[in-house]
Amino acid sequence: MGNRILKMDNVRKTINYLKKNGISHAYYAARERVQEERTADYCYMAPSREKLTRQRRETEDYPYLFSIVTPAYETEESYMRELIASVCAQSYRKWELIIVDASEGTQVEQTVRQMIQETGDMRIKYRRLAKNLGISGNTNAGIALAAGDYIALLDHDDFITPDALYCMAMAVHESKLQNLVPALLYSDEDKCDETSRFFVSPHIKQKFNLDLVLSNNYICHFMTIEAKLLKTLELRGEYDGAQDYDLVLRIVDNLLKRGFSGRMDRMIIHIPRVLYHWRSHARSTAQNTESKSYAYEAGRMALVDFCHSQGFEVQVEHSLHLGFYKICYEPDILTVRQDVGIVGGRILDAHGCIFSGAFDESGRCLFEGLNGHYSGGSTHRAVLKQDCGAVDIRCMQVRKELQPVFSQILGIPYQERVVRIKTRQGKQDVLIANVAGLSCDEAGYRKLSMAFGQAVRNEGYLVVWDPEITLKPGM
Template sequence: MTFFSDLAKTLNYAGRNGLRETMVAASERLRSRAGAHYVYRAPSDADLDLQRTAYRARREAGEELPLISFLVPVYEPNLHYLEAMLRSCLDNTYQNFEIVVADASPEDAGEKLAESFSTDKISWHRLPKNLGISGNTNAAAEFARGDYVALLDYDDLITQDALFEITSVISEFSPEIIYTDEDKCDEKAEKFFEPNHKPGFNVDYFFANNYICHLLVMKRELFLALKLRSTYDGAQDYDLMLRAPWSEIRHVPKVLYHWRTHQGSTAGNPGSKDYAYEAGLLALKEHFRSCRIDADVIHSRHRGFYDVTYQPDIFTARKEVGVVGGKLVDRNHRIVGGMMDEAGRVAFAGMHEMESGPMHRADTMQDVAAVDVRCMQIRDELRPVYQAVFNASYETHIMKAGEDELRIMSLEFCRQARNMGYLIVWDPRMSRRME
């Protein structure tokens, strides 16, 4: 399957982006695979035993433990995948959960399989008709009793420590929303690959791509207030998150979800669900419309990613954005500057300017700690700060300092802008050639 899946992806990419970009992307993918050493490391038996012991101690002490409700919509499921998903939940070290299945299938094979587990943790509900993924998930939520709901596809898997890690965050912070890292697995769930080690909540990267994806956990009351909308089936979770409050989101930086790849899945063949990317595009456009933000949204060259252009410019459209920066490229088309972390380390240094990097982050707008003054735009309110830091007006752009000094001043300017509450946005469509 891998060869034909890769071939389909390559042909689709070439049709959208042309031969030159396809050759660069193919070369990058080959190098990435040659150097790929990802191994999913499951928690050790000793670690799992410690988690079980901790769970029992909390329960015996009378601690109020959050109940998690997995919402699982099914329609004519593959029984092998369904059984594996149920086992992955039931094997968790944290046991205060329920699996709420909304089954719109005409046959009862899935329900009979669930009954064979002989557990009261599986709550199976037959629906009179198929309402689609959003409608079926909403139906499951109506049956749920949990403090939080977790959105789970029946053909995927969670890790044994997933709920322990998630509820640890809930106990400490009680956030509205939690999301975790994930990877992909083959049809037999024997090989794990393409880990998605996600950033903390990053609004501009989120506008470009629903990187939150799996595993998404949300307070049940919030989910019931928002619900999924069938108009956006295929990207219903993206639309949900675009409407959700973003002030209380927590990220668990650990792979707790395995996204199974098979011929019909988006994970296995992104081209198989183009409708999902169209739905995501519509959801993002609707978000900007509802927020009265004038923005043009189109598909980027990467499936499932979007390019946003604000009108008349980003500073007018979004008052929270203070600085926008791009990438510095040398004569060999290699990135030498642009996005930086708080220590001044340049992201994607040495990468070809047309390469996209892990999760396409080298080719996607996102919020960052700092950008380089040599490829920077600022809003007018920050001009006095600019003058003070660089000892030059923004209009003149006269930079007589050396590269290291410019980088230090760029970091300081961006730090002050962040402290004033502004976002620093990196836009890879902006670039400057360094001779």
């Protein structure tokens, strides 16, 4: 059954992708999806009853109240029952569930009131809205009712794991011990079928990565926000469909302007555990990415607004993949972004596969061995700008202020050469560092790349990987 979900999803996506991007891109996208499906071996394992009991005891004295806000509209009874049951099953007990209902009918109200009666749990709170204010307006109505220290957003047809709030509470508590009040917390997630029996496509996310979130809303679910901040920002109706992405970007903008640029991953905290089940059904964006096509334009406009607020001179374009974006900096990223120290690309081998480019802080090459035509799976990370630990010195652009550091570490004067790269807009000449004076094996190049990347990060700059900058054999 799990494979059937993937296969049906793949057929839809391939047809839509072919219409949008043409046969060549669609061929490689379909081939990659088939390979991804063949190697999929994910199995969600819920925490044991004993573990949940230990979690409950461990956190029983924690003071943090979590308000879970769910805007409902004509929600199927089985979905609403499962959502409520998943909240009632939380090992962390200090919560309230606020369901704001904009339905025309009475089914949602009947279901919620029946659940309150059956469970006897008065932490479940129902409010019927006088009119449908749209997803942002309806959610804001729930946010206004929230009494918690943190507010979590839960879609009306999804549900959470029994340890979701425990993990959130633990992360908040650990931050408080360091005298920090995190602004936003988010977890990994997966998809489930309509019966809630099969779980597929886990989204194992990264810690906060500025340039990755400027490419797509990888944060998504399960998202929990500090209450005072959320009540100040609220959701904006003009970005309905991408209101969560707009919210994330405005939180990022808020933190950057408050001087947290060097501590963003301590203010926006990733919890590396699947805590959210995103239901895949015919009307959901989890299965049908075309069901809310307006949302992708709203996401692009939210990104335009963020860049404007930060003073970036840019153009924002849709990428080949729905819900993913490309920022085109004018004239270039190093000129526009004072926080970026170096920008690097990817290097392909004779078989057209990635063999060097971006490295994490441990020195592991990201996407090593991946076919250069592939995007990196359903998250498309292999074709997105993102921050990393280091980039290959053979394929990088260096900020002027850092060129002396480059020369000191590599032992050669900083010089540049021109390479011609292929973009969606055509061919483009790019200046990159010229390392022709070096004589290294691959291990030597990697060692120098890591040393320079570390030095750049020590100076407080970001290292950005841009996979559109591609070197092929002979370039």
